[in-house]
Amino acid sequence: MPLHLYNSYTRCKQPFVPLVAGAVSLYVCGVTVYDYCHLGHARTYVVWDMVRRYLARRYSVTLVQNITDIDDKIIRRAEERQVAMSALVAEFIAAYDEDMARLNVLPADRYPRATESIPQMIALIRTLEERGIAYASGGDVYYGVQAFPRYGQLSGRSLSGMQAGASGRVEEGDPFKRYPLDFALWKAAKPHEPAWDSPWGRGRPGWHIECSAMVRAELGDSIDIHAGGMDLQFPHHENEIAQSEAVTGQPLAQFWLHNGFVNIDGEKMSKSLHNFRTIREILAVFHPMAVRWFILQAHYRQPIDFTEAAMQAATKSWESLWDAWRCGVLLAEVLPSSPLPEVIARFEAAMDDDLNTAVALAVLLELAKPLRSTWHRVQHGGTLTGDRAQLARTWQTLHEIATDLGFCFSDPELKPAATEPEDTTWIETLIAHRRQAKGDRNYAEADRIRQELGARGITLIDQPGGVTLWRRSDATSATK
C-alpha cells in the first residue's frame, strides 16, 4: 500500500505521489523567535520530523522551515528588554536549536529568514498589486480576499459565512481595509520600528507573505507538502494560498497537513491560563525521548492532553524501549543482523495509513518485550538464554523502526538534564554497613538502612552473590 495522507485541502486521505519522482519537497511553518518554545512547538516539530524521517525511507526529502524574525511580538519584546532585535532573535534561535536537538529533531535543510527575504516578498506584493488583487491604502498594502474566488477553500469557510458568524470578532478597527477579512501584505513603519524601503514607502512585511515568498524561492511554485499546526490552517495557510496561487496560477502545495494541539490537564494551553509549559521546563523533569513517545503515542491530528499520569506512562514505555535497546550489548557477536520483514511490513502498513504512530509504537513494544526481558534477567544475575540469532533480528528490527521514528538511545545529550557529578560515597558507605549487618544477620539494621536510603530517593537491588546495586528512584539504570 502506498503512503496515504489526510489532506486538509480535500478533507480526505489520498495516496501520496511526489510531483517529481523520488523527491519530496516539504515546507513546515517555523517559529516566531521571541520566546522559548513550548510543548506545542515540541509536538509540531516532533511530528513533522517523524514525517520527514518516514518519507526519507523512500524519497529524497528537502525540508525547508522558515524563521519569522520580524513581527510585532518581537519588536515589543525587544523594547521591553531593551535589547536589539537582532540579539533577541539570535538568542531564541539558539534556544530553539538546543531544544530541538534534545528532542532529536533533525535540522531542516534550510531555514530562510523573513528579514532575508524582503525583496522576494516585495516582488510578490507588486505582482498582486499589478493584478488588482492587492491595494495600497494609508501606507499599508492589503490583499483583497474578494478578488480570489477560492478564498476559504482550505479551511472550508465562505466569506459570507465568516462575516455572518463573525459577530464582532473580525477586526473592525482598521480604517484602511476595504473589506474586513482583507489582510496586510505590507505595513507602514511606525517611528522607531525596523523598516525596509519599498515602493509604498518604508515599512515591513505582513506575516503571511513571508511563507509565500520563501516557498517559491526555496522550493518552487508548487510543492508536495505544506505542513504546520492546526491553528495555521486559517488564516495563515488560507492566505498563503491566496497570495501564491493568485501569482503563479499553480497549486501552492498538493498536500496540506495539520497537526493537532496540546492541552494541559484538559485545558487549552495558554499564557492567560498560566498553564504554559516550555520545552526546557518539561525536559528538566522528563526524558526527551519520553516526551517524544508521549507525542507519537497519539495520532498526529488528534488533540493530546499533557498530564503527569500520561507522562509517567510514556516514561515507562520509553524505558522499556531503552532497556530493550541496551540488550544489544549482549548480542554484539551476532549484530548487525537482518530485520524481520513481516514486522517491518506491519510498521509500514500502520505508517502508510496516514502515519498511525500509535500502532507503530505498539509494534515497538512488542519487539521490546523479549529483549528487555532478556536484559533484565541478565542484569539480575541470570545468564543469557534464548535464541541469540532471533533476538538479534528482533533487536535489529527494533533499532530500525525506533530510529525511523526519531528515538535516540545513545546520545548523552538526551539523558535527563545533566546534574552536577555528585559525591556518592555516602551511598556506598551505607551499602557497606548494610552488607555487614546482613552478614551478622542483623536484618533490623539492614532494613533500617534500606529505609534510610529509600527516604533519600535511593532504591537498592540485592543480587545473588551478595552484590547490591542502587539506583535513584527516578532513574532507569542501576549503579554498582
Next chain:
RNA sequence: GGUGGUGUAGCCAAGUGGUAAGGCAGGAGCCUGCAAAGCUCUCAUCCGGGAGUUCGAAUCCCCCCACCACCUCCA
C-alpha cells in the same frame, strides 16, 4: 451562528463489517531473611444513548446527547 473534530476499561490509546491491539495503573503467584527490581498469569460479554440495515456492527445509515477546536496573534 458557521466549520471541523472527538466520545472504546480507572487513565492513555489502536481497531472503520466478522466477533474488542498495546501501554499505564490495579489484582494474583514466583523469587527474597524482608524488600526492590524482575518474571509469569490476570484485568471491557462490550465500544456516549436510541432506532435501523446485515447471517453478523465499536465499525454502515438515521436521530439524539456530551465534549473540544477553529472562525482574532497562536504550533
